[in-house]
Amino acid sequence: MELEVRHLRALCAIADTGSVRKAARQLGMTQPSLTTQLHRIEKALGGQLFFREPTGSRPTPLGHSVLCRARPIVAEMRALVEDIASVSVREEGTRLRIGSTNSPAVAGWLRRLRARLPETDTTIRTDVSANALLHMVAMGQLDAAFVHEVEGAPLRVPDGLVERELLAREPQFIALAESHPAAGRTVVRVADLATDQWMVDPTVDGEWAGLRRIWSAAGINPRVVHGDYLTAVDLVIAGEVVTPCQPTARSRPGMAIRPLHCDPLAVRLFMACRADGPPAASADELFADLTAAYTEIAWASEAYHDWLVRHGGVLAPGH
Template structure:
């Protein structure tokens, strides 16, 4: 699938993969049958992903990258001792960069790497199976994560409010707080691959008595669409506003997530869970207070922030 999407045609993808075109076509049909839908539009100029294809590709690319990394690691010969390696994972968060920076200062002789994924459940599975040493993830309120046995949770924030991003010329952008009902006529962008996000949004829409138009996409393209006035979208309170974008709290904070770090009970030889969590906490606090919108909200609500905030 990734080869077809990248090359733009089944013929070119088959050549890149060292296969015959009929063999690749047969494999593609098997995948489409298993998923229950068409993944590519076949056009005279080549093949382009359908909406379902885009969704599947978002999940397929990390799998392919992980498999390539595994092959490279095995092929590289003798592995380093585990005590010199630290593999962490995270769903998207502005706090990740600061977490990495602090870990590298704390562990200068350790090879620290990070894996990001939109799926918190996938990251938790990777921790449980030893592919990651720890993961920083979020759990959407009302949509519990599937935490594997043997993992220990370190809760960073019990309830972090989720804000909303709108174009700065939107009428609601002039307010300090936006009601969900004020966005009934807007088109909302939702990434269906983010665990719990779709369920959380449907819950707050139902509570507000609205049924807005929805477009599915990935949050990498959201900024351009928001600043163009095409969509509104939920965002983390620590998100950095871009030119042409306004980030505001939602009235009553109806949408929230729980932030946690998970690791195996036995910990990791490279660093203690307490040290990992301390650096994550410090990075999150730094990021939170650097966000003007979140800083204002925190002052008005007296928190919440981790101990020491």
């Protein structure tokens, strides 16, 4: 097997993310495919490159040696690709590449950016991993990213990035079936859901740690099923699971979205870009459009609207 740049890029991604699973997502591959590729690379080099641990993947001494040689090659190839892309952009027009963790505000953000920059090729990359998106901004693969940081689980923000905080503390709500006994209440206590099965997406950075913290504080140890929040709706409506959700999440027939008592689970929302700013628009313009999109979707959400009114309308237009 002859090593190619894509193989070196895969090794760097595993080292940077600390996980084959996260590296596969960043590279646009499936985890089994990347695992197979890693085994082939290790066989070709004649040794193990990463220690496989419960918390992720850590380079072996041989892995460190290979990475020291691989990183400059990958960086040079990336610089070459970016230089070619820059020439293409100058000839064909400007580009704007934004990223986001899943948020209902993204559609409104894109709509405003395209209205503001009609001659710009604006693209979106979504990912459940905020750390992966921040890494892509730092590496020049994205111009800006809108991410959330689970309270108590800080993200690894690369050096050289500038943060613009949209909201210091966005409360996370709970989605449950309309037939659930707690759905009739204005606010739900975590302890009221002790006997329910919770659906959790372990690939969301910080989510698992945040939920364990609030379960511990409430003195409960619920049953847990791992899954994708985007596919949880049917299970919630069927009464099989309850699941945390964004306050801006859109409810569906048969589903209720309620705040949690005292808002024990929250995230910080911010936009990150490189210090030199996006090429197509100023960071101020990007952030202004993001703020407007988020404010619009927040007030359009019935559950979040009621919560905001009770808490003094923090996101009221003009604030």
